[in-house]
Structure formats: structure tokens, C-alpha cells
Amino acid sequence: MTETDAPAASDAAAETAAPTFSDLGLSDPVLKALREIGYETPSAIQAATIPTLLSGRDVVGMAQTGTGKTAAFALPIVDRLDPAQKNPQALVLAPTRELALQVCEAFEKYAGHLKGVHVLPVYGGQGYGVQLSALRRGVHIVVGTPGRIIDHLEKGTLDLSELSYLVLDEADEMLKMGFAEDVETILAETPDTKQVALFSATMPAAIRRMSKQYLHDPEEITVKTKTTTSATISQRYLITAWQRKMDALTRILEVENFDGMIVFGRTRSITEEIAEKLRARGYSAAAINGDIAQAQREKTVNQLKSGKLDILVATDVAARGLDVERISHVVNYDIPTDTESYVHRIGRTGRAGRTGDAISFVTPKERWLVRAIEKATRQELTEMSLPSVDEVNETRLSRFDDRITAALAESERVDRFRDIVAHYVRHHDVPEVDVAAALAIVAQGETPLLLDPDVEPARPPRDRDDRRDRSDRRESDRSDRGDRPERRAGQYAMYRIEVGKRHRVEPRQIVGALANEGGLRRDDFGRIQIRPDFSLVELPADMSRDTLDRLSDTRISGRLIEIRPDTGGPARRRSGGDERRPPRERDARGDRKPRRRDG
The missing domain is CATH 3.30.70.330 (RRM (RNA recognition motif) domain)
Known part of the structure; x- marks a missing residue:
């Protein structure tokens, strides 16, 4: 069994000794693709797993989401594919369609310099026609959810007789979702000679039994993590009443220096409402949830990646498997009721060593959730204050100054407008500073540049006793639900x-x-x-x-x-x-x- 820690950035000796991808035995076409993507040094799970898989040995990997395990199994598979063989050579089972799509995208990037390699995502909710056409033409790698893979096996449209590599990704999640029998049925349809890699964040008894039954003398590789959330993510929370959440979000957007952002809501209707209100306030925002067609989802995510969209409002299910580098902030508009969801949500930022910010909105009766999250993640969440009117106004003035500075840099246009202003001053006997102020009013429009100090909201009252018992919590949650129309009878x-x-x-x-x-x-x-x-x-x-x-x-x-x-x-x-x-x-x-x- 191999146990490894992620190297600390401050440990110079560890950095010196850290291997490169070229040290792991990968071929030149794969290394070229990695250089183009921008990968420099392998993560702990990659450095430990890739050589083992390249040697042909089965692997059981224990690693959390966000540690780079997709590349750990995908790179050795891509490295050893035979493009001339048209039947599937590799099968990756994933618990959700979002993760399946993410894994497919990774395979396509890694195989960028290998001619004729075809990867197919297979999941429920997508029409059979696309999948059947691709399977008839020939596919080298299939990535899918267990239910849809079973459907293809029963229809006789998926041939696994020549399978060489099988990966069970997030195996513990698949078992939690009731896919145990499906996974075993699929395993029974595959050759005994295949190589198997099983990855799981935890190792319950069912996973241990499955590894003993279907894997041959596997190497166990564990990446030890000190916390369940990344140390590169700043975690804050804001106490606010339910009806003031949108105003709070707007103020945070005003003062936070963010690149891309994901705002999480509990329900589909909430995500759509948030996105609509943000667009009305001038922000580039869109919602994704279970009602969004897959093609529209992919289009929206691509807009987020390219910078055409700044804010994505999503439910937990819709955001699974989402990995966008420019996500600097995650906002829990509705704080999740379980710590696992919290960890998955904030893991959308601060990935691969980058820094990120996570902000959670908490109603006064939800304070116990903050303590539960702190206990589970062994990290303290910092309480923040609502950005004040003065802070918002200071930020607005600073941005206004930046716009003026940028305009002054366009000397030719400034010269033309200087003549126009001078003409107005001569004919109307008005000071130039007054003309500049009037032009600022024209540019600003009807929306005031600065907030009125009178709009400062009152702070929600603190609970008299934060250590409420379970019955108090239930009563609190019932009260909160009363504010949300989706909870009505x-x-x-x-x-x-x-x-x-x-x-x-x-x-x-x-x-x-x-x-x-x-x-x-x-x-x-x-x-x-x-x-x-x-x-x-x-x-x-x-x-x-x-x-x-x-x-x-x-x-x-x-x-x-x-x-x-x-x-x-x-x-x-x-x-x-x-x-x-x-x-x-x-x-x-x-x-x-x-x-x-x-x-």
C-alpha cells in the first residue's frame, strides 16, 4: 500500500524532489498535450498512480475530489490505446452525467496529439441516437453512468469483449446512489484480463469487498488530506435575513474583486429567480439546473469559461463535475444542510493550488449549520459584515476613476471632445468643471452613482442561545421554509x-x-x-x-x-x-x- 501526502508549497526540499510528468514514463504525444494544457508537475495521486497503471497493475486509489485523480487514470489509458482497434478498449463508470462529461473532456485533451482516438459519453437524459451512431462508427473510450451502460448491454449495442481497461470513478458515490448491482452486472460482462482502477473518497466495507472480488492484487494508493476543504479557499459567512439575501449578494458583487462566480441555490426556481434579478441589475448571469437541456448547459458553461458570462447560478446536481479555472468565488445563497454538499460546492474554486473565496449566507436560525460545517471540515469560517454604504460608494468611485483614466489614454478622441467642450464653454459661459459634471450625469444615466446612506439595513438579531437543541432546529427550519414558496402545500x-x-x-x-x-x-x-x-x-x-x-x-x-x-x-x-x-x-x-x- 502506498501512502502519500500532497507536497507543501513551502517545503523547498519536497519541491526539488518532486517528479515531472516526463519522469512517470508517459509517451511524447501525451507529454506534448500536457505541455499545451499547461500541466507542469503531477499531483500526489498522479505521481503515485500513473507509473503503477503503466506497469499493468490494478489500483485502488483513495483521494478526495479535486486532487487530480482524473488525469491519474486517464493518462495511462490514453498512453496505451490502440487507435486501430474499433471496439471499446476502456470503460469509465461515473456516478453522474456531469462527472462523465468532465472525464470525457479530459480524455479528449490528453489525446489531442493521437490521431483517430474517439471518446463517447453515455448517460441518461441524452438521446440514444447519438450514442448508437458513435458506437457503430467505433469508439475507443466509453465514459458513462451505470444505468445507461446497462441499457446498451441489454440492447446488444455495446460490446465490451475487447475491453482492456476499466475505471470505477467515485465508487463510494455510485454505491450510495444504488448502483451496486448495476456495477457488478457490468463487471461480469467484461474480460477477466482487463486492468481495473477503483477510485473512492472513502473505503466502506462494500468497496473493500468489491475490490477483493474484482481486482487482482491491487496496489492501494492513499492521498492523505488534513482537511476536507482546500486550505487555499477563504471561507466566510454572512448572517442575513432571507428577504435581504439579494441585496446582500448585490453589495458583495460591488465590493469583491471577482473573476468568475458560482452562486448556489437550493431549488430550480430559486436559481432562475436569482439569475433574473442579477441580469436586471446589470450583471452577466445565467442559471443551470435539472430543467436545462444538456446542450444549453454546455453552451452556458462554455460562456463561463470564455468570459462571456461572469456569474453562474446553479443547483448542486447541475454543478457536479464543473471545473472552470476562472471561478474565483463561490456563494452559497442557500447554505446546504449537509457538510458533504458544502465541501463539493466550495471545491468549485481554489482548485489545483489556486486561491478562492467561499461566502455563505446564513439566516439567524441556521447558525448551527456553520458549527456543523466547522466541525466536519476542521476549519473555521470567518463571520463577515455586510459591505457598508461607504464601502460600496468607495468601490464605485474607484471604478469611475478607472474609467476616466482609461478614457484619457485615448488621446485622439479626448482631443476631439476637448474642442466640443471648449465650444460649449465659450457659448454658454459655464465653467469647464460644471460641463464635466454634466457629461458624467449623461454617461451615468438614471441610476445614481452613489448609494444613499439611508438604505443601510438593520443587522439581524442574534439568537439568545446558539446551543439550541434538535427540536428548536426543526422549528427554525420550518419557519424558514415558510418564506419559500416551493415549500407550500x-x-x-x-x-x-x-x-x-x-x-x-x-x-x-x-x-x-x-x-x-x-x-x-x-x-x-x-x-x-x-x-x-x-x-x-x-x-x-x-x-x-x-x-x-x-x-x-x-x-x-x-x-x-x-x-x-x-x-x-x-x-x-x-x-x-x-x-x-x-x-x-x-x-x-x-x-x-x-x-x-x-x-
Whole structure:
């Protein structure tokens, strides 16, 4: 077993001894691609894993998201591909379509100097036609989610008989989302001679069992991390009332020197509302969520990468696998209720050694979430104050000064306007400084340059006792939800899925699978009732037809769920069965009586 620490930037000896990519045994075409991308030195997981995989040995890698594990498995695969072989040589299984797309993009970059290498993403929500056409033409690398890979195997459209390399990426997440049986079914369809690489942030018993059963004498490589969040990310939080969040965000945008930003909201409707209000305030912003078509999502992300878009407003599911270098800030407009989501969100910035800023909006009754995050990440979050009117005005004046300085540099245009101003002064007997002030009014338009000091909001009151017990927290969350229209009664509809107790299904598997295929958030789930042969799930009543179509291909525990609106009577639904909340949501929802519904 190999254990390695990420080298500290201040450790000169470690930097001197650090290997380069050319030391790892990679071929010249791959090294050329890495130089063009801008990769200089391998990360800890890359330096330990690449030589092992190039030698042909199986690998079990323990590494958190953001440590560079994609390159750790992708570079050795690209290095050893045979472009003349048209059947898939490598298969990468990923828990989400966003991660699958990110891995595909990485493969295409690394293979930039290899002629004729084809990479195909295979995931639910995309039409079969594109995937079938590509498979018929010949594909060297397939990256996909387990459910859609199973569909292709059953249809006979995916041939894995000549597979040489298999990667299980974020294996623990796949198991959490209920893909264990699908993964084992896929493994059974692959040759025994293949090389396997398994990567996981944790090593639960199920992963350990799988590695023993399907991997041959694997090398275990662990990248030790001292915290679950990057030390290069500044983490702050702002106490603010729910109804003042947009004003707070606007002020932060005024004073923070940001390049690209992701703003996280809990629900699809919130992301769209935030983006619309930001655009109305003059910011370049767009929303992505589960209702956004994949083509539109890719277009929006490319605009963010190129600088045509500055602010992306996203739900957790929509932002998975997103890696954009220019993201300098992450704002949690709604602070997540679990620390895992928090870590994934702020990990969109401060990647690969870059610095980043994470700011979380916290209502007075959500302070306990800050303490939970600090305990889990072993890092302190710094409380910040709302930028004052004076700070905003100072920033506005500084930017106004910069605009004047930039304009003065255009000497030819300044000379022409100097004559125009002089003409006005001669004919109207007005001081030049007054003319300059009038021109500034014309340039500024109707929006005042400076804020009025009277708009300073009052600070939210502090809780008398921050150490509230669990019942107080539940009551607090219920109060907060009352401000959000998506929580009102009548927003859910009941759906039936054809998996139940005898299929050993659990609520977390249902939530994980439906969230992945349909782009849903945990807040989109109401009650989950698990019966012997089927389950009932409350989902948003306004769920689009496209989302329902995507969900129709979902598999849980290897079975098609055949989702459809439930038409059973209230007595049947309330009797028997295993009625549960989605994971981590029961406390947040509080104790409520089941809602009566008309049959």
C-alpha cells in the first residue's frame, strides 16, 4: 500500500524532489498535450498512480475530489490505446452525467496529439441516437453512468469483449446512489484480463469487498488530506435575513474583486429567480439546473469559461463535475444542510493550488449549520459584515476613476471632445468643471452613482442561545421554509416506482438515482413510502415532461423503476409500508402528519 501526502508549497526540499510528468514514463504525444494544457508537475495521486497503471497493475486509489485523480487514470489509458482497434478498449463508470462529461473532456485533451482516438459519453437524459451512431462508427473510450451502460448491454449495442481497461470513478458515490448491482452486472460482462482502477473518497466495507472480488492484487494508493476543504479557499459567512439575501449578494458583487462566480441555490426556481434579478441589475448571469437541456448547459458553461458570462447560478446536481479555472468565488445563497454538499460546492474554486473565496449566507436560525460545517471540515469560517454604504460608494468611485483614466489614454478622441467642450464653454459661459459634471450625469444615466446612506439595513438579531437543541432546529427550519414558496402545500405529487422492500431498496438509493437521472435536488423530494413490491415518492407537482421522460430510464438495484403518477386511494397509501424521509432531510422537515390526497 502506498501512502502519500500532497507536497507543501513551502517545503523547498519536497519541491526539488518532486517528479515531472516526463519522469512517470508517459509517451511524447501525451507529454506534448500536457505541455499545451499547461500541466507542469503531477499531483500526489498522479505521481503515485500513473507509473503503477503503466506497469499493468490494478489500483485502488483513495483521494478526495479535486486532487487530480482524473488525469491519474486517464493518462495511462490514453498512453496505451490502440487507435486501430474499433471496439471499446476502456470503460469509465461515473456516478453522474456531469462527472462523465468532465472525464470525457479530459480524455479528449490528453489525446489531442493521437490521431483517430474517439471518446463517447453515455448517460441518461441524452438521446440514444447519438450514442448508437458513435458506437457503430467505433469508439475507443466509453465514459458513462451505470444505468445507461446497462441499457446498451441489454440492447446488444455495446460490446465490451475487447475491453482492456476499466475505471470505477467515485465508487463510494455510485454505491450510495444504488448502483451496486448495476456495477457488478457490468463487471461480469467484461474480460477477466482487463486492468481495473477503483477510485473512492472513502473505503466502506462494500468497496473493500468489491475490490477483493474484482481486482487482482491491487496496489492501494492513499492521498492523505488534513482537511476536507482546500486550505487555499477563504471561507466566510454572512448572517442575513432571507428577504435581504439579494441585496446582500448585490453589495458583495460591488465590493469583491471577482473573476468568475458560482452562486448556489437550493431549488430550480430559486436559481432562475436569482439569475433574473442579477441580469436586471446589470450583471452577466445565467442559471443551470435539472430543467436545462444538456446542450444549453454546455453552451452556458462554455460562456463561463470564455468570459462571456461572469456569474453562474446553479443547483448542486447541475454543478457536479464543473471545473472552470476562472471561478474565483463561490456563494452559497442557500447554505446546504449537509457538510458533504458544502465541501463539493466550495471545491468549485481554489482548485489545483489556486486561491478562492467561499461566502455563505446564513439566516439567524441556521447558525448551527456553520458549527456543523466547522466541525466536519476542521476549519473555521470567518463571520463577515455586510459591505457598508461607504464601502460600496468607495468601490464605485474607484471604478469611475478607472474609467476616466482609461478614457484619457485615448488621446485622439479626448482631443476631439476637448474642442466640443471648449465650444460649449465659450457659448454658454459655464465653467469647464460644471460641463464635466454634466457629461458624467449623461454617461451615468438614471441610476445614481452613489448609494444613499439611508438604505443601510438593520443587522439581524442574534439568537439568545446558539446551543439550541434538535427540536428548536426543526422549528427554525420550518419557519424558514415558510418564506419559500416551493415549500407550500400542494407543491408535491405522488409517483409510483416498481422497486420495493423485496428488492432491498432504501430511501437514499431512490433519492440518489432520481436526482442523478432527473437533475433533482433533495429538496425536490417529499415523503418516500417503501412497500413490499413498489414505492411511493412525492416529487414536484410542476415537474416537466422532459424530466419525467429522463426518469423513465432510471434503474434502482438493477431494475427499471417504470415511474408513473400514483392513482391509488389515500387509505392504501397510509397503511403499511416503510414511510421515510430522504436522507438528511427528516430533521429539517420536522414532524408532520401525512397529507391527505384525493384518490
